[in-house]
Amino acid sequence: MRTKKRLSKAEGGNVMIEFALLAPVFFMLVMGLVEFVLYQYKCYALNHVVYEASRNLQTGEVQTAADMETAFRDEVCDHAGPMIDCEAIAFDVRAFDDLNDITYPPPEFDEDGNPTNFVFEPGKANQYSVVRAAIHHQFITPFMDKLFRMGPDMPAIVNSYCIVKNEPFSG
Numbered sequence: 001m002r003t004k005k006r007l008s009k010a011e012g013g014n015v016m017i018e019f020a021l022l023a024p025v026f027f028m029l030v031m032g033l034v035e036f037v038l039y040q041y042k043c044y045a046l047n048h049v050v051y052e053a054s055r056n057l058q059t060g061e062v063q064t065a066a067d068m069e070t071a072f073r074d075e076v077c078d079h080a081g082p083m084i085d086c087e088a089i090a091f092d093v094r095a096f097d098d099l100n101d102i103t104y105p106p107p108e109f110d111e112d113g114n115p116t117n118f119v120f121e122p123g124k125a126n127q128y129s130v131v132r133a134a135i136h137h138q139f140i141t142p143f144m145d146k147l148f149r150m151g152p153d154m155p156a157i158v159n160s161y162c163i164v165k166n167e168p169f170s171g
Contacts (some may be wrong), residue, residue, distance in 0.1 A: 031141045038083070039156070042137050045084045046160045050133045052079040054162040057093070057122050057129040060169025069120050084135070090115045092132040095123030102130055102163070113155050125168050133160045 053075045056062050065071035072093070073086070080086035092115065096102045108117045115134055123129040136155035139145045148156050 028141065028143075032144055035139060035141045035144055039137055039139075039158075042084060042135065043158050043160075045081050046089070046133055046135055046158050049076050049079050049084070049086070049089070050131050050160040050162045052076075054129065054131050054164045057131070058164040058166055060125065060167060063122055063124065063166075064169070068122060072120070072122070089133050089135045090118055091120060092118035092134075093120045093122050094130050095121055096128045096130065099128060099163075102128065104130070104132065107132075107134070109157075113157060123166050125166055125170070127166050129164050129166055131160075131162045131164075134158065 053072060056072070056075050062068050062072045062075070072091070076089060076091075077086035080089075092104070092107075094104070105117060107115050110116050113136060118132070118134075135158050137158055138155045139148070145156075
């Protein structure tokens with residue numbers, strides 16, 4: 001009871017004003033931290049998916065399938081976690097005979113940020129298969145796009161690469 005009387009007589013609002021000034025900054029920092037962790041998770045998950053799918057290129061499981069691209073996509077979806085949309089990943093798979101031959105054209109994107117010059121050409125036995133993958137990440141927290149030097153309506157593009165030498169499989 002004594003506290004209730006004391007609070008009802010208090011006329012200062014310092015704590016409320018300080019909370020009103022600092023709360024938005026605090027909550028934006030917490031949301032930015034959570035969103036950055038989600039962005040880093042997407043980077044890690046994409047690296048994992050590309051690595052696991054590249055292993056099936058290396059062993060020839062993808063190349064011996066009736067529909068190579070579908071077999072590759074199925075492998076990707078098997079390893080994608082719950083927070084990554086495997087259908088949204090764009091892959092550029094190319095084959096090279098020697099490590100010195102590996103060159104990639106710079107990626108070209110349409111107005112929506114989707115790659116236009118990605119191909120799917122996995123290597124044969126004893127060739128090098130190189131996988132490049134990209135997926136969008138749209139920031140929600142204000143100013144996060146500025147930290148990553150993105151425009152307000154532009155998604156961040158997460159990239160991953162993997163190079164494997166194919167085993168001497170038959171097929």
